[in-house]
Every structure is written in C-alpha cells, then in structure tokens.
Amino acid sequence: MQKIVGKFSVKYVQIVDEKGNVDKKLEPKLSPQQLRDLYKWMVLERTFDNTALSLQREGRIGTYAQSLGEEAVHVGATFATRDSDWIFTDYREHASYLMRGVPVNNLLMHWGGSEDGMALPEKSNIMPVCIPVGTQTLHGVGAALAMKIKNQKTATLTFVGDASTSTGDFNEGLNFAGAFVTPSVIVIRNNHWAISVPRTCHDATWGGCQTRAETLAQKAIGYGFEGIQVDGNDVLAVYTVVKQAMDRARDGKGPTLIECITYRLGPHTTADDPTRYQDPKILKAWLEKEPLKRFQSYLKKKKLWDEKYEAAVQAECKRIVDQGVAEAEKHKPKPTDMFDYVYKSLTPNLKEQRDEWQS
Amino acid sequence: MAKLTIVEAVRDALYVEMGRDEKIIVLGEDVGVDGGVFRATDGLQKKYGDRRVIDTPLAESGIVGTSIGMAIQGLKPVCEIQFDGFTYPAFDQLFSHAARIRNRTRGKITCPLVLRFPYGGGIRALEHHNESPESYFVHTAGLKVVIPSNPYDTKGLLIAAIRDPDPVIFMEPKRIYRAIRDEVPEGAYTVEIGKANVLREGTDLTLISWGAMVREAQKAADAAAAQGVRAEVIDVRTLNPCDWDTILSSVQKTGRAIIVHEAPHTLGFGAEIAARIQEKLLLYLKAPVIRVTGYDTPFPYFKLEDAYLPNPERIGRAIEQVMKF
Numbered sequence: 001m002q003k004i005v006g007k008f009s010v011k012y013v014q015i016v017d018e019k020g021n022v023d024k025k026l027e028p029k030l031s032p033q034q035l036r037d038l039y040k041w042m043v044l045e046r047t048f049d050n051t052a053l054s055l056q057r058e059g060r061i062g063t064y065a066q067s068l069g070e071e072a073v074h075v076g077a078t079f080a081t082r083d084s085d086w087i088f089t090d091y092r093e094h095a096s097y098l099m100r101g102v103p104v105n106n107l108l109m110h111w112g113g114s115e116d117g118m119a120l121p122e123k124s125n126i127m128p129v130c131i132p133v134g135t136q137t138l139h140g141v142g143a144a145l146a147m148k149i150k151n152q153k154t155a156t157l158t159f160v161g162d163a164s165t166s167t168g169d170f171n172e173g174l175n176f177a178g179a180f181v182t183p184s185v186i187v188i189r190n191n192h193w194a195i196s197v198p199r200t201c202h203d204a205t206w207g208g209c210q211t212r213a214e215t216l217a218q219k220a221i222g223y224g225f226e227g228i229q230v231d232g233n234d235v236l237a238v239y240t241v242v243k244q245a246m247d248r249a250r251d252g253k254g255p256t257l258i259e260c261i262t263y264r265l266g267p268h269t270t271a272d273d274p275t276r277y278q279d280p281k282i283l284k285a286w287l288e289k290e291p292l293k294r295f296q297s298y299l300k301k302k303k304l305w306d307e308k309y310e311a312a313v314q315a316e317c318k319r320i321v322d323q324g325v326a327e328a329e330k331h332k333p334k335p336t337d338m339f340d341y342v343y344k345s346l347t348p349n350l351k352e353q354r355d356e357w358q359s
Numbered sequence: 360m361a362k363l364t365i366v367e368a369v370r371d372a373l374y375v376e377m378g379r380d381e382k383i384i385v386l387g388e389d390v391g392v393d394g395g396v397f398r399a400t401d402g403l404q405k406k407y408g409d410r411r412v413i414d415t416p417l418a419e420s421g422i423v424g425t426s427i428g429m430a431i432q433g434l435k436p437v438c439e440i441q442f443d444g445f446t447y448p449a450f451d452q453l454f455s456h457a458a459r460i461r462n463r464t465r466g467k468i469t470c471p472l473v474l475r476f477p478y479g480g481g482i483r484a485l486e487h488h489n490e491s492p493e494s495y496f497v498h499t500a501g502l503k504v505v506i507p508s509n510p511y512d513t514k515g516l517l518i519a520a521i522r523d524p525d526p527v528i529f530m531e532p533k534r535i536y537r538a539i540r541d542e543v544p545e546g547a548y549t550v551e552i553g554k555a556n557v558l559r560e561g562t563d564l565t566l567i568s569w570g571a572m573v574r575e576a577q578k579a580a581d582a583a584a585a586q587g588v589r590a591e592v593i594d595v596r597t598l599n600p601c602d603w604d605t606i607l608s609s610v611q612k613t614g615r616a617i618i619v620h621e622a623p624h625t626l627g628f629g630a631e632i633a634a635r636i637q638e639k640l641l642l643y644l645k646a647p648v649i650r651v652t653g654y655d656t657p658f659p660y661f662k663l664e665d666a667y668l669p670n671p672e673r674i675g676r677a678i679e680q681v682m683k684f
Contacts, residue, residue, distance in 0.1 A: 086432075115462065115463060115464075115465055116465055118463055118464050118465070118467075119464055119465035119466070119467050120464065120467055120468075122467075127431070127468070128460075128463050128464050128468070130456075132451060132455045132456075135424065135451060135452060135455060135456060137424075138420065138421055138423075138424025138425050138427070138428060138452065139424060139425075139427050139428040139431070139456070140428060141424075141425055141428060142424060142425030142426060142427055142428020142429045142432075143428035143429065143431060143432045144428070145425055145428065145429060146428065146429040146432035146433070146434045147432065149384065149410050149411075149429075149434065150432070150433075150434075156428075168420060168448075169420055169421070169424055169451070169452070172416075172418040172420055172421035172424065173421065173424065173425075175416055175418065175421065176415070176416060176418070176421050176425055179416055337465065338462075341461055341462045341465050341466045342461070342462050342500050342501050343461070343501070343503070343524075343525045344461075344469075344524040344525055347553070347599065347600035347601075348553075348600055348601065348602075348603055348604075349599075349600070349601070
C-alpha cells in the first residue's frame with residue numbers, strides 16, 4: 001500500500017512590480033506620511049551605507065558589511081513591528097537599528113572597533129550585532145517563548161541570511177518555534193550569496209552551493225508552520241507580509257518564516273572581492289530591480305515624490321549621518337572597560353589583571 | 360533537617376527557589392514528565408506546571424540558545440544538559456553568546472542563566488557519558504564554573520548560582536550523586552560562589568581537588584595520616600571565580616601541593632593551580648607541585664575506567680613523592 005501523506009505549497013507575494021505598478025488588492029493602507037517614512041528610512045540606510053564604505057576605505061572604521069540593495073527587507077520588516085516587539089539581527093540590518101532609535105554614532109563606534117557602540121539605548125529592544133550567523137535564530141525564538149510564558153502581547157522578529165538556513169541553530173530554532181508555537185517571525189534575507197557560495201545549485205550532481213531546496217521558505221513546512229516567499233526588493237510586500245505575521249504571532253497563532261528575495265549589490269564585506277566569483281551581467285540585471293528606485297516610481301505615481309522632495313530627503317539623511325560620523329570620531333574607548341563588563345563584579349583574576357594593566 | 364543525597368539536594372534547591380521566584384524556568388530533555396534521567400527534577404513539573412518545567416526537543420544548542428533568549432527577557436532559565444558529553448553541541452551558544460552578552464553590550468543586556476549537567480566517570484556508562492569538560496568553561500571569559508562535592512554545598516551553591524547575575528556552569532558529580540547522605544537544611548540558603556572549603560587541616564602537604572575527586576583525596580589523606588603525614592584537603596568548589604587566597608595560604612603553610620582531578624592532565628585546571636603556586640610561592644615550596652589526573656586520552660570505555668581515574672593509591676604515591684623530595 002502506498003499513499004500521499006503530505007502535500008505542500010509556498011506562496012509568493014509581490015505588491016509593487018519592477019516598474020512601480022501596484023497590485024491594488026494587496027496594497028496596504030498606509031498614510032502618505034507612512035509611505036514617505038518607509039522611503040526616508042531606506043534612503044537613510046543607503047546614506048549610512050555609502051558613508052560607512054568611504055570611512056572603511058579611508059581606514060577610519062574596520063571591516064564593514066554593506067546593506068546595499070537589501071534596504072527594503074530591513075526597512076519593510078522593521079516598520080511592521082511595534083516598539084515593544086524585540087528584533088534579532090545578524091550584522092547587515094543597519095536600518096533596523098536606526099529605526100529603533102539607535103544613533104548613527106553607535107553603529108559607527110561598533111564598526112569602528114569599540115564595544116561601546118553596542119551599549120544600545122534603553123528600550124531600543126534590539127539585540128547587538130550577532131556575527132556567528134544563524135545562532136540568533138535561537139535567541140529570537142527563546143525570547144518569544146519567554147514572552148509567551150509571561151503572557152505578553154509582544155513578538156520577536158529575527159533576521160537571518162540565506163546561508164544561515166544551512167546552520168544547525170537555524171533549524172533547531174525553527175523546530176523549537178514550531179513545537180512551542182512561539183510568537184516569532186523569522187525573516188530570511190535571501191541575497192543569493194554567502195560570500196562566494198551561491199544560494200542555488202547549478203550542477204545536477206554536485207554541490208558548490210548553499211542548498212538544493214527549491215525555496216528557503218519551504219523549510220518552515222518541515223517544522224509545522226507556514227513559510228512565505230516575498231519580493232524582497234518590494235518594501236510594501238515585505239511590510240505587508242511581515243505585519244500580518246507579527247499580528248498573528250501576537251495573537252497566539254505561532255511563528256512564520258518569510259523568505260525575502262533580494263540581491264547583494266555590494267561585496268560580502270569590505271574584505272571581499274566579488275569580481276572573483278560573480279557574473280557582472282547578473283549583477284547588472286539586479287541593479288535594475290533595486291528597491292529605492294522601485295519605491296520612488298510608486299511614490300511618484302501617488303504624487304508623493306518629486307526631485308525637490310528627493311533633494312530634501314537626501315539633505316536630511318546626509319545631515320544625520322554626518323553628525324553621527326563627527327560624534328563617533330571623537331569616541332575613545334576606556335581600556336579598563338575590557339575588564340569591567342565580563343562579570344557584574346570583578347573576579348579575583350580580573351582584578352589582578354586590571355591592576356596590572358593600570359600600573 | 361532532612362538527610363539528602365547530592366541529586367536530592369539538586370532537586371530540593373530547584374524546588375525551593377522555584378517557589379520563591381516565578382521567573383525561574385527549568386528546561387531540558389526529559390526534565391518534565393520523567394523528572395530527569397537521574398530524577399534531579401522529579402516532581403517539579405507536577406508542582407510548578409509545564410510552562411515552568413519544560414520538556415524540550417532533543418537539541419542541546421537549542422536548549423542553551425533558547426535559554427539565552429529567555430534570560431535576556433528577564434526570566435531565569437535553569438537548563439539541564441543530560442550528560443557531560445552532550446554539552447559540546449552547545450559550546451557555540453555558551454562561548455559566543457551567553458559568556459559575552461554582558462561585555463558585548465557594556466552591561467546593558469545581561470544573560471543570567473544556569474546550565475547544569477551531570478559530569479565525570481566511574482558509573483560504568485557508555486562513551487560520551489564520562490567527560491570532565493570544566494577547563495573549557497574556565498577558559499571562557501564570562502562564565503562562572505561551580506562543582507560541588509557534597510549534598511550541603513550542592514543545595515547552597517545551586518541556589519547561589521540561580522541568584523547569580525552571570526551565567527553559571529553547574530557541574531554535578533554523578534558518580535557520587537547517591538553515594539553520600541548529609542544533613543541538608545530545609546528552605547533556602549546559599550554557599551558563596553568564589554570560596555573554597557578547607558575540609559581537613561594539615562601541616563605537611565595540601566591536597567587540592569573538586570567534585571567526585573574530593574572523596575578520593577580524603578581517602579588518601581586518611582591513609583597518609585596512618586603513616587604520620589598530615590595532609591590538608593581543600594575542596595575548590597568554584598573554579599571560576601577561584602579562591603586563590605585559601606589555596607595559596609594553605610600551600611604557603613605546608614610547602615607541598617598535589618592537585619587531583621579526573622579531567623585530562625594537559626591544561627586541566629590543575630595546570631593553572633600549579634602555575635599560580637609557582638608564581639606566588641616559589642620560595643615556600645619544599646617539593647615540586649604534582650598533578651594526579653586523568654590521562655591525555657579519550658575517556659576509556661568502562662572496562663578501563665578504573666585504570667584511568669585517579670584513586671587513593673595513585674594519590675598516595677604522589678604524597679610519598681612530595682614527602683621524600
């Protein structure tokens with residue numbers, strides 16, 4: 001005897017297409033101010049990104065991970081949260097920090113080589129940069145479990161990259177989320193690359209790629225909940241799908257996995273040279289689909305964008321970032337801080353080493 | 360006062376503290392309905408419910424990683440890993456995150472959790488059920504490492520660990536889980552983390568040990584006493600923070616030190632103790648500092664475990680060696 005015991009499908013959502021045309025049925029009801037806010041946050045992230053890249057090239061900060069081209073994922077998803085929800089990132093989500101009230105100064109202190117940058121403001125409700133990719137999935141799910149135990153009407157939003165879906169912790173996190181029906185939303189920023197290893201397999205009999213899975217969203221199905229694929233360069237689609245998932249999570253309906261299809265238009269970090277492994281034609285095609293230009297055409301059709309507005313937004317973002325640069329460059333970390341925050345109080349060993357450093 | 364074993368003292372500490380603080384969450388594999396494979400959490404789920412005593416999927420990194428998420432949300436997870444050899448999948452979460460979150464955020468976010476697990480050999484168990492991984496944890500800045508050797512300390516140290524503001528690795532000597540029964544006070548009390556215990560005073564040499572090896576050291580001290588050698592016996596109890604004052608003042612007095620642990624020899628915590636002693640007390644020493652330890656081999660399958668584990672005879676030979684030097 002044999003029979004089919006499971007059949008699954010994965011939904012794909014796009015609201016604004018590459019030419020700025022909108023699917024009216026799916027279009028979210030956002031005010032003109034909210035639409036302009038979405039745009040401004042994306043411009044701010046790009047301004048920050050360009051500035052940070054220049055600072056790195058001039059040796060004024062350390063290795064830096066660009067967000068170029070992935071702004072719609074960070075901004076759309078973060079915009080869909082409430083301030084009382086918690087956000088867990090890896091290291092590319094600069095906009096999420098800015099949107100949670102973390103000053104530019106803090107981000108630049110961090111990338112400039114000081115722990116002080118991740119001494120995040122009270123109530124920003126976002127965890128510090130998490131470099132071991134995938135590990136933060138468990139923190140987001142554990143925090144959501146705590147919210148559920150405490151009967152809070154809050155949820156967690158966790159960002160991971162496409163390569164994180166290969167890690168054990170990502171899969172353990174999804175399994176815990178499914179088993180405990182946690183109020184957690186996990187967003188995969190599928191930018192097609194893990195440094196030089198492509199997301200997709202191009203050889204029918206060998207690896208050299210991240211995974212042979214048809215979509216990354218479908219991984220949720222293995223853990224008993226829904227995975228949705230979204231056009232990750234469409235900020236309205238990201239916002240809408242994440243918003244629905246966050247609302248569901250807060251209502252006790254459990255987790256959602258959301259795969260946002262975008263493209264890494266820059267290198268992995270400033271230490272990487274993508275010309276060694278990336279076809280420039282593919283990059284060029286994705287440049288055409290980049291999120292800011294697309295949202296501009298949408299806003300223009302709504303009469304919410306013109307050259308004058310653009311100049312004003314650019315000037316405001318530049319002012320915010322320049323001010324952050326000036327502050328960050330004045331910062332000098334205190335050497336004894338490296339001893340003082342390992343434990344709540346100094347252990348005898350650390351006291352001895354701290355005294356020795358000072359003498 | 361009730362007479363309790365070590366494993367009963369673990370359970371009593373959890374029972375008492377969970378009653379006092381509803382933020383405490385116990386989680387791990389089989390800790391709920393089954394009460395833990397050693398029964399260390401027996402009856403807790405019945406008393407406190409399945410929202411506070413949680414059976415998890417079989418995933419050690421998952422247990423520790425979700426505990427980190429709970430800790431940063433203000434709960435106090437006390438998670439159990441079923442055996443020493445299964446802590447390894449959770450090292451990344453412990454080393455990369457639990458140990459560093461306070462430092463990474465300059466104190467803005469903290470991660471106070473307790474990870475408890477039964478450790479060590481001597482119970483004729485399968486491979487991966489006999490490990491003594493304390494050095495890995497002591498080597499990682501940001502973790503505290505506590506190892507009791509008797510029921511009274513077990514309860515007091517576990518309560519102290521639960522109340523500690525930093526992540527604590529709490530290693531329970533499973534070989535003596537049920538070997539000793541001691542008077543243990545009812546209700547809550549703490550034994551301070553960072554204080555060693557001088558179990559027996561002596562003037563000729565200092566035996567320094569922790570966990571299940573403390574009993575072996577005491578037996579060796581008894582045998583030495585019959586030969587007229589007076590050994591001081593120190594139970595280190597907390598490896599990080601370590602009570603150097605107690606250890607060093609004892610060795611300053613006796614001039615001879617032997618460290619006994621079942622973890623492998625090279626870079627075991629005994630190496631750190633020996634290094635400290637020579638740094639601080641070189642001119643007081645009457646003999647080289649000796650380590651009686653497990654060997655630099657994988658922990659053998661159980662037919663050879665008695666050949667691997669330090670015992671009173673091996674410690675006795677070390678005593679002879681330092682006395683004759």
